[in-house]
Amino acid sequence: MAVILDFAAQVAQMLVVLLLAPLLTGFVRKIKARLLRRQGPPLIQPYRDLIWLLHKEVVLAENASWLFRVAPYLIFATTWVAAALVPTFGTGLMFSWTADLIAITALLASARFFLALAGMDVGTSFGGIGSSREMMIASLAEPAMMMIVFTLALMAGSTQLSTISGVMLSPEIGLRISLGLALLALIIVAIAENARIPVDNPATHLELTMVHEAMVLEYSGRHLAVLELAASLKLLLYVSLIICIFVPWGLVPTGAGHAGYVIGAAAYAAKLAAGGLLLALFETAIAKMRVFRVPNFLGAALMLGLLGTLLRFISRSL
Amino acid sequence: MLASVSLWCVAFLLTVAVLATAIARRPAATPIVYGASLAASLVALASALGGLLGDPASPATAILPLGLPWIGAHFRMDALAAFFLTVVNLGGAAASLYALGYGRHESAPSRVLPFFPAFLAGMNLVVLADDAFSFLFSWEFMSLTSWALVMAHHRVADNARAGYIYLVMASFGTFCLLLAFGLLAGVDGAYTFAAIRADRASPVLAILVLALALLGAGSKAGLVPLHVWLPLAHPAAPSHVSALMSGVMTKVAVYGFIRITLDLLGPPEWWWAMVVLALGGITAALGVLHALMEHDLKRLLAYHTVENIGIIYIGLGLALAFQANGVAWAAALALTAALFHVFNHSVFKSLLFFGSGAVLTATGERDMEHLGGLIHRMPLTTFMFLVGCVAISALPPLNGFVSEWLTFQAILQSPELPQWGLKVLVPAVGALLALSAALAATCFVKAFGITFLGRPRTPVAANAQEVDRFSIAAMSLFAALCLLAGILPGLVIDGLMPVIVSLVGERMPVQIAVPWLSIVPIAESRSSYNGLLVFVFIGASASLAIYAIHRVASHALRRGPAWDCGSPNRSPTTQYTSGSFAQPIRRVFGTVVFRAREHVEMPPPGDSHSARMHVDLRDLVWEILYAPVAGVVTFVADRINYLQFLTIRRYLRLVFLALIALLTVLGVWL
Numbered sequence: 003m004a005v006i007l008d009f010a011a012q013v014a015q016m017l018v019v020l021l022l023a024p025l026l027t028g029f030v031r032k033i034k035a036r037l038l039r040r041q042g043p044p045l046i047q048p049y050r051d052l053i054w055l056l057h058k059e060v061v062l063a064e065n066a067s068w069l070f071r072v073a074p075y076l077i078f079a080t081t082w083v084a085a086a087l088v089p090t091f092g093t094g095l096m097f098s099w100t101a102d103l104i105a106i107t108a109l110l111a112s113a114r115f116f117l118a119l120a121g122m123d124v125g126t127s128f129g130g131i132g133s134s135r136e137m138m139i140a141s142l143a144e145p146a147m148m149m150i151v152f153t154l155a156l157m158a159g160s161t162q163l164s165t166i167s168g169v170m171l172s173p174e175i176g177l178r179i180s181l182g183l184a185l186l187a188l189i190i191v192a193i194a195e196n197a198r199i200p201v202d203n204p205a206t207h208l209e210l211t212m213v214h215e216a217m218v219l220e221y222s223g224r225h226l227a228v229l230e231l232a233a234s235l236k237l238l239l240y241v242s243l244i245i246c247i248f249v250p251w252g253l254v255p256t257g258a259g260h261a262g263y264v265i266g267a268a269a270y271a272a273k274l275a276a277g278g279l280l281l282a283l284f285e286t287a288i289a290k291m292r293v294f295r296v297p298n299f300l301g302a303a304l305m306l307g308l309l310g311t312l313l314r315f316i317s318r319s320l
Numbered sequence: 321m322l323a324s325v326s327l328w329c330v331a332f333l334l335t336v337a338v339l340a341t342a343i344a345r346r347p348a349a350t351p352i353v354y355g356a357s358l359a360a361s362l363v364a365l366a367s368a369l370g371g372l373l374g375d376p377a378s379p380a381t382a383i384l385p386l387g388l389p390w391i392g393a394h395f396r397m398d399a400l401a402a403f404f405l406t407v408v409n410l411g412g413a414a415a416s417l418y419a420l421g422y423g424r425h426e427s428a429p430s431r432v433l434p435f436f437p438a439f440l441a442g443m444n445l446v447v448l449a450d451d452a453f454s455f456l457f458s459w460e461f462m463s464l465t466s467w468a469l470v471m472a473h474h475r476v477a478d479n480a481r482a483g484y485i486y487l488v489m490a491s492f493g494t495f496c497l498l499l500a501f502g503l504l505a506g507v508d509g510a511y512t513f514a515a516i517r518a519d520r521a522s523p524v525l526a527i528l529v530l531a532l533a534l535l536g537a538g539s540k541a542g543l544v545p546l547h548v549w550l551p552l553a554h555p556a557a558p559s560h561v562s563a564l565m566s567g568v569m570t571k572v573a574v575y576g577f578i579r580i581t582l583d584l585l586g587p588p589e590w591w592w593a594m595v596v597l598a599l600g601g602i603t604a605a606l607g608v609l610h611a612l613m614e615h616d617l618k619r620l621l622a623y624h625t626v627e628n629i630g631i632i633y634i635g636l637g638l639a640l641a642f643q644a645n646g647v648a649w650a651a652a653l654a655l656t657a658a659l660f661h662v663f664n665h666s667v668f669k670s671l672l673f674f675g676s677g678a679v680l681t682a683t684g685e686r687d688m689e690h691l692g693g694l695i696h697r698m699p700l701t702t703f704m705f706l707v708g709c710v711a712i713s714a715l716p717p718l719n720g721f722v723s724e725w726l727t728f729q730a731i732l733q734s735p736e737l738p739q740w741g742l743k744v745l746v747p748a749v750g751a752l753l754a755l756s757a758a759l760a761a762t763c764f765v766k767a768f769g770i771t772f773l774g775r776p777r778t779p780v781a782a783n784a785q786e787v788d789r790f791s792i793a794a795m796s797l798f799a800a801l802c803l804l805a806g807i808l809p810g811l812v813i814d815g816l817m818p819v820i821v822s823l824v825g826e827r828m829p830v831q832i833a834v835p836w837l838s839i840v841p842i843a844e845s846r847s848s849y850n851g852l853l854v855f856v857f858i859g860a861s862a863s864l865a866i867y868a869i870h871r872v873a874s875h876a877l878r879r880g881p882a883w884d885c886g887s888p889n890r891s892p893t894t895q896y897t898s899g900s901f902a903q904p905i906r907r908v909f910g911t912v913v914f915r916a917r918e919h920v921e922m923p924p925p926g927d928s929h930s931a932r933m934h935v936d937l938r939d940l941v942w943e944i945l946y947a948p949v950a951g952v953v954t955f956v957a958d959r960i961n962y963l964q965f966l967t968i969r970r971y972l973r974l975v976f977l978a979l980i981a982l983l984t985v986l987g988v989w990l
Binding site: 056057058059060061062063064065067068069075076078079080082083086097099100101102104105108109111112114115118119122123124125126127128129130131133134135137138140141142143144145148149152155156159160161162165219220223224227228293294297304307308311312314315316318 | 764
């Protein structure tokens with residue numbers, strides 16, 4: 003019985019992230035528009051876009067290979083698996099031991115690897131520029147992420163995400179310098195990984211500044227829909243990650259009753275909305291960076307993460 | 321018993337080598353030599369696996385009446401040797417299989433065929449050797465046969481220089497090892513490993529031996545700053561030999577280092593680990609940065625060998641640190657990570673070199689800037705190469721990720737270490753490791769994307785043909801191993817345990833007993849990873865997505881010209897090149913590491929020539945360390961050169977003066 007419940011929770015989690023992801027994207031867009039005193043598209047616009055794209059035909063470049071056609075599904079699947087392993091409303095995920103935080107980071111790296119290859123497949127200059135810049139950003143964001151993982155893992159004595167959030171929930175953890183550093187670094191990494199302002203601009207096309215959009219430029223129809231969904235999933239994943247590590251209150255522990263799940267779901271929705279709001283505020287308040295300023299921005303995250311890790315190595319109480 | 325089986329295989333390989341000198345010019349020689357090498361490697365592989373899985377308490381030994389008088393040549397297959405023999409013979413078997421097809425295109429078979437089986441025999445002998453003399457003799461034999469293979473195409477530009485530098489570095493390495501074993505053996509000349517083990521070296525001697533082992537084995541493995549020969553020599557050899565040199569011979573060097581430091585030298589000191597860790601971290605980062613700047617496919621792969629050796633040495637350094645502090649369970653974890661990476665790297669690096677050899681056969685090109693679009697012409701090679709790229713980039717669910725994950729887990733155990741130096745160094749090395757993993761992914765997006773994707777940049781690339789079935793078979797074998805070791809890592813870890821127990825006296829938890837075939841380094845609440853489930857989940861969600869989307873979405877698909885923001889240009893030169901792909905990385909890291917400078921040559925107004933951009937990269941290791949030494953040697957050689965052209969009277973005078981000097985010295989001494 004307990005196994006069935008756990009399994010149901012895991013399946014529910016997979017569906018929740020899949021269904022919520024476009025909503026979060028729509029929510030951020032809406033808030034950004036309202037902050038600029040525009041009406042903005044309705045909240046459900048991303049869903050409509052997806053359905054619209056699914057019904058369009060695919061226009062494939064003449065020399066696109068099988069890799070180009072397989073990549074969207076691989077990227078989506080990897081991102082989805084990663085997102086399904088990050089606790090959202092409850093910690094008792096049935097398969098949480100399948101991949102720890104390092105493996106989740108690496109799963110996202112796999113998705114990016116194939117996205118960058120897909121960008122180079124047709125052999126256009128835009129695809130190349132996108133892939134090259136994406137990998138440059140990743141080559142700094144990934145070690146920064148790994149340093150954050152180190153900080154958290156040394157604090158919790160585990161790289162398992164459910165254990166980490168359990169430790170964060172416990173009263174003895176309190177405020178710590180290394181936690182603050184890790185939070186700052188994680189926010190920077192999340193912004194870079196999700197191609198948000200100031201690293202990249204998800205709203206522009208046809209500009210030499212673009213990174214993510216340049217890689218998916220040749221995609222259309224259902225392939226594009228899948229990629230858009232994967233991008234939304236990734237945003238949701240990072241927001242959920244920040245939530246479950248740094249604001250874990252309300253997370254349902256293993257074996258809680260129905261009431262617990264209701265509270266957990268409500269708390270998750272509220273935290274997600276707050277995260278989206280903060281992201282929109284941040285994006286509206288800041289300007290896009292030149293590409294070669296991005297390494298400094300990400301280098302700061304790397305240094306913060308390294309500092310946090312060093313503090314953990316030096317003292318157990320910082 | 322098993323040791324004698326392996327020795328018979330070695331004897332057989334040597335016989336084949338001798339035979340090959342006689343028949344090398346006949347067309348039938350290629351299949352005969354490689355077929356015989358394949359058979360011998362398979363038998364030796366079976367014997368090594370038997371040694372690995374057999375009873376670790378009673379290793380197989382053999383003594384031959386060769387070598388030094390009254391001592392003989394000792395051979396022994398303990399768990400450590402059995403593991404490395406497995407790596408050597410697996411690589412050897414696959415390279416022989418590959419060469420059954422690839423070797424047919426060889427322009428100078430008589431320069432390759434005799435040395436290939438001899439090289440395999442040499443590597444086997446190094447690992448089997450159980451006394452200092454046999455070890456050094458086999459080591460030098462291995463170096464010389466591989467040098468001969470590097471020089472196979474000696475008329476190709478730069479190959480002669482590569483061979484020369486390799487020969488100098490290899491001699492230097494053997495010289496260091498000679499001194500190291502001399503110190504280990506002591507004044508009474510206890511040359512067998514058993515005697516060395518029984519008679520522990522004093523602390524001062526241990527320091528010297530460690531330094532010499534780092535220089536000797538490190539120069540063969542490619543540790544920075546002793547790596548300079550590696551990216552020159554490995555690509556110069558024929559591709560199946562490159563695969564052996566990069567994938568296997570560097571592992572034999574790692575074996576030498578492990579044998580000396582963890583087995584023969586006695587209990588380690590904690591600061592040894594500092595040296596090894598620092599060298600490993602620098603090697604990993606510098607290797608991958610060099611690789612990113614390369615546009616020669618084989619040289620890029622060779623630089624990645626440097627990177628991976630760095631990762632292995634990080635694991636070894638951690639193992640030394642834990643072992644020195646008596647944290648044996650963590651030492652077991654770190655050493656497992658290092659040895660797992662030894663196995664993984666031998667598999668995917670050989671696979672990638674096979675792939676580059678296939679590209680070379682099909683197009684005659686190693687320069688990525690002249691390739692492109694091969695995915696349409698060589699689909700199987702492309703797929704195998706892609707598997708190798710994903711594996712080496714440490715991406716789940718393939719095998720490269722597992723060993724890096726284990727290394728990270730070992731790093732996370734290091735707050736257990738009491739020394740401050742290690743407390744500060746280990747996180748820094750962890751950051752370097754994470755950085756090099758991310759940069760490796762960048763580098764292989766570049767290597768794969770420029771070579772196989774996009775549009776062909778030259779006619780040879782546009783007209784490439786898929787390679788023969790032997791090459792494909794060898795590549796498929798290793799691609800399958802990449803996947804199997806990635807999704808069933810617990811089996812590999814359990815297989816490594818006899819080695820780990822024999823070296824550190826502790827083991828990791830039994831992995832096969834963990835439910836769902838997860839791997840658990842310490843305890844499940846602390847960390848676990850399940851490659852099989854990750855693989856199944858990715859497969860299932862991708863299939864589900866494909867199924868669902870094809871149920872609801874439009875099936876229509878139309879081919880058209882590329883969109884490229886509405887202004888597509890048909891010329892393949894408008895694509896990103898290897899240089900332009902790496903440009904952001906060059907700007908971020910290259911300005912410091914390589915003193916990279918870009919300057920643009922603009923034609924004067926009215927001139928219709930195109931502008932040119934030049935990039936200056938400087939190899940600081942070469943400039944700071946090697947160029948001065950080479951300068952001094954040349955200067956002295958030039959001065960002494962005068963002695964070559966003396967008259968007979970002056971020679972006689974020289975001889976007389978030398979005699980007087982010698983007698984004076986003797987007189988003063990006694």
